[in-house]
Amino acid sequence: MLRPAAALLLLLAACASAPPPSPVSGAPKMYILLWFDTEDYLLPASDDAALRLAEFLTKEGVPTTFKVVGEKARTLERRGRRDVIDALKKHEIGYHSNWHSVHPTPAQYLSTLGWDEGVEEFIRREGPGVEDVKRIFGQAPSCYGQPGSSWGPQSFGAMRKLGIPVYLDSGSHVDFDRGPLWYCGILTLFRLEYTLRTGLGGAEEFEKAKKNFSAAREKLLKDGGGAAHIFYHPCEWVHKQFWDGVNFADGANPPREEWKLPPQKSAEETRVAFETFEAYIRWIKTFPDVKFITARDALKLYEDRSRGLVWDDCDLQRMSNFENDEVHGGGGVAASEIFCLLNQRLLKQGLLPHSQQRTSLSLAETPLGPTGVPTVMAGPVKATWSQVMRTAADVQAYVERHGRIPNTVWLGSTGVTPESYLVALGNLLPYLIREELPREVEFRPAKLLAEKFVAQDSPKIWGWLFPKGFHAPEMMELARHQAWTIKYAVPHPEALK
Ligand SMILES: [Zn+2]
Numbered sequence: 001m002l003r004p005a006a007a008l009l010l011l012l013a014a015c016a017s018a019p020p021p022s023p024v025s026g027a028p029k030m031y032i033l034l035w036f037d038t039e040d041y042l043l044p045a046s047d048d049a050a051l052r053l054a055e056f057l058t059k060e061g062v063p064t065t066f067k068v069v070g071e072k073a074r075t076l077e078r079r080g081r082r083d084v085i086d087a088l089k090k091h092e093i094g095y096h097s098n099w100h101s102v103h104p105t106p107a108q109y110l111s112t113l114g115w116d117e118g119v120e121e122f123i124r125r126e127g128p129g130v131e132d133v134k135r136i137f138g139q140a141p142s143c144y145g146q147p148g149s150s151w152g153p154q155s156f157g158a159m160r161k162l163g164i165p166v167y168l169d170s171g172s173h174v175d176f177d178r179g180p181l182w183y184c185g186i187l188t189l190f191r192l193e194y195t196l197r198t199g200l201g202g203a204e205e206f207e208k209a210k211k212n213f214s215a216a217r218e219k220l221l222k223d224g225g226g227a228a229h230i231f232y233h234p235c236e237w238v239h240k241q242f243w244d245g246v247n248f249a250d251g252a253n254p255p256r257e258e259w260k261l262p263p264q265k266s267a268e269e270t271r272v273a274f275e276t277f278e279a280y281i282r283w284i285k286t287f288p289d290v291k292f293i294t295a296r297d298a299l300k301l302y303e304d305r306s307r308g309l310v311w312d313d314c315d316l317q318r319m320s321n322f323e324n325d326e327v328h329g330g331g332g333v334a335a336s337e338i339f340c341l342l343n344q345r346l347l348k349q350g351l352l353p354h355s356q357q358r359t360s361l362s363l364a365e366t367p368l369g370p371t372g373v374p375t376v377m378a379g380p381v382k383a384t385w386s387q388v389m390r391t392a393a394d395v396q397a398y399v400e401r402h403g404r405i406p407n408t409v410w411l412g413s414t415g416v417t418p419e420s421y422l423v424a425l426g427n428l429l430p431y432l433i434r435e436e437l438p439r440e441v442e443f444r445p446a447k448l449l450a451e452k453f454v455a456q457d458s459p460k461i462w463g464w465l466f467p468k469g470f471h472a473p474e475m476m477e478l479a480r481h482q483a484w485t486i487k488y489a490v491p492h493p494e495a496l497k
Pocket of ligand 1: 037039096100146147148
């Protein structure tokens with residue numbers, strides 16, 4: 001008998017293009033992730049803005065995530081702004097890179113590296129900032145989000161090693177039907193359907209924001225509830241232009257002594273900005289079905305409950321519907337997880353009597369997708385049963401050693417793609433269940449459809465921070481291979497009660 005969570009995951013695995021699931025119980029809720037990229041380490045007035053925002057949100061009892069830049073944390077310390085640090089640490093602290101816009105930024109330095117070097121380079125450059133933020137705020141950052149559009153997939157591998165469980169930001173590099181997802185084993189709240197800011201310029205903008213918010217709330221609740229972003233930067237209350245826009249645009253990288261302060265808003269403009277924001281937050285608080293959550297709350301809400309589940313043949317059959325040699329991926333179970341479960345199942349065929357197979361298939365971590373040079377298959381390949389069993393043992397050892405799906409699955413001297421291997425495993429399953437072992441197994445070229453959720457390299461995913469003509473096609477290909485890890489983030493509203 002399937003437990004409800006397993007049943008839901010399987011349903012999602014089977015119909016990968018279905019809409020995201022509705023909360024299972026209780027009245028639908030709208031979850032607002034309110035976060036601030038706390039990054040301007042140039043304009044001292046931005047410290048005061050962060051202080052006022054943090055104190056206001058504490059007073060209003062609104063849980064907030066402040067994603068702090070390493071150099072911003074160190075600057076607050078140098079300037080003796082204990083008051084700002086103490087006010088921020090009453091909220092949740094996230095991480096927003098070590099130097100933000102000083103070049104090279106993450107997408108640049110990751111763009112010429114493979115997976116493992118990229119992970120290590122991210123840790124070398126960004127790790128010291130994580131330590132500073134931890135030391136200065138007395139809490140480990142709950143989340144990371146890239147500076148500007150400087151996104152790279154290796155940062156997800158680094159987050160696993162740095163113990164940062166949530167990716168919280170906005171961008172278009174991964175777009176999973178505008179919903180929350182798991183990517184590389186990290187809860188990813190990135191390209192959400194709604195970002196519900198108010199402009200900070202007074203009554204007219206407030207009224208417009210109320211209209212947008214109301215329409216979004218109505219739609220989200222009708223669809224069973226869901227999450228939306230509201231994000232800002234504390235410096236927006238005091239500047240007319242971003243601190244890094246005036247110094248680091250288009251790849252410019254002046255020395256520290258030439259960094260310019262951005263132009264500042266007048267006292268009156270700042271007053272109106274605070275009043276507008278504060279009125280907006282107080283207005284949102286009047287809705288009983290709207291709940292502010294932090295990144296760590298989101299981790300509870302979207303907890304991955306596939307860990308600890310035990311999978312049987314019936315579960316595996318439902319996940320292994322690979323019509324037209326296409327692996328959907330992006331269901332309730334990631335393609336890399338289905339790959340591992342089916343390979344475990346095949347291996348057990350040779351090792352255990354059938355009755356013992358049913359209780360021993362489970363998932364530990366989500367294996368990463370392939371990280372090396374993809375294999376090209378000219379056409380179908382056949383292998384003997386003996387070779388397939390030897391290969392399955394080899395694949396299992398590879399996944400255990402490297403924590404990822406192999407680029408090439410070796411059938412002796414012949415290599416096939418992991419997609420092809422996965423489809424063949426799915427086709428083999430009915431034979432395994434009937435204990436009719438074929439003499440020969442066919443491996444046909446196959447496709448992973450979930451790759452469509454990761455953007456192609458193009459100027460529009462990068463933006464103003466980069467030198468003109470910046471491209472990262474190999475890095476975005478690496479990112480597409482990680483579509484093997486994509487799955488729905490299934491909400492469990494009762495976890496936040
Ligand atoms: Zn930023």
